[in-house]
Amino acid sequence: MSLSRYAAAELASFLTAIDAALHQAATLVVIGGSALALGYGGTAATNDIDTYESDLEAIEAAAERARAETGLNIPIANSTIAQLPDGYEERLKQVPLPTKKLTIFVLDAYDLAASKLLRGNQHDRQQLTQLHELVSLDRAVLVSRFRELMTGFVGDPTEPWWSLRHFVQETWGELLAAEIDELIPRGVHRGHPTTQGEARRTRKRSR
């Protein structure tokens, strides 16, 4: 069995155990590395399940019972810092687990990718590369979703834009990455110019 199936299977068996212990219906919106594992077959980053605006009180007791029953001590917590594109709710993908009371959704692949790019560390981009290998992301849709997300972004936008540029460069090449430079809004530092022409333009702009 492949590593990715192991990772997803373990999270899935924990969630199925929660479902069995539930007395009422509940819904989870899973984001981050666990969404990649559950929804797309990727290797999850950690053993916790990050959720977004989910009603965790409703599942608290059931989760405790599932931990005792399965021996999987997997924490579930709502992320307080995640930023997602507008309308993500309409694009959620339901995880096809045989649960009766617990409905589990993961982010749509592009919402997941865009949210990963906001932080965009090496491990986030590695997970994104894996997501791309699993679902073959469309560059135009990804860029458009990322731009939507950035319109309401709170924080310094420089690193997210650089992360997008580097991911596009890694995945689709230098030429298409150069297109991103033109999308970076004015006032956002563009990083090191990569050609003499860009260096000249940057110098001209700064004069």
Added chain:
Amino acid sequence: MLAYLVTSPSRRRMLELLWRHGAAGSASDLAKQARVSFSSAYRELTLMKEFGLVAVRVEDGREVYSAATDHRDAELLRRLVESRPSSAPPDDPACAAVRRRVRALGAPLAVPAEPVPEDQREEALVDAVRLARRDATLARVLPVALAAQWKTLDRDRLERSAVRAKEKHTVGFFLALTAELLGDRVLRGWAARFRDHRVKTLRPFFALPSARMGKDLVERRTPQLAREWGYSMDLSLDSFQSAFAKHSA
């Protein structure tokens, strides 16, 4: 692959434009499409012409360039321009086994744990350090396992394993990182013993095709401690700290 073989971004863009996207046009058209200066585009096209890599025809008095698809190495060049070496974490059975073993030692990875005999823990940790250079997620959570294990490890055995794997300096770096996250001076002393004092210049920590891209992000994010050990990386100290705080309790 192309980024490694062709270090000039202008040349890469021109090659991708002609050989991957099948563009054709005057030097000025192609310069605009490749987002490079006219002089760069013209220089590249002149050189490509010398090597027979572009076909040139005259239309309405202007020279129109396109990929020379009848060149005897055309297929080779096209494949080279299109190749994208993956930066995804390796997923072969040997790497999967390393992850399962390091999980048993406390690394919070979503894989089943594979028990490690007491006297093989040092070797399992060194294997994990080696894999961490290609798996950033593992690198991020490895200090959690080291923090859980270090007090009961055999330091000499750890050193021997690290030397055998040619990863002594990297093991030292992870020990130093764990010491910083724990605020432990004794462990810092351990780390010093693994240090290779010949390392003076910065080199990418991650052995991934993407590790040499995004120098600006690497410049911003490399933790000071990593710099002191001669490593640059696109993984901030915050990232290590947040994983450690979440899982080391």
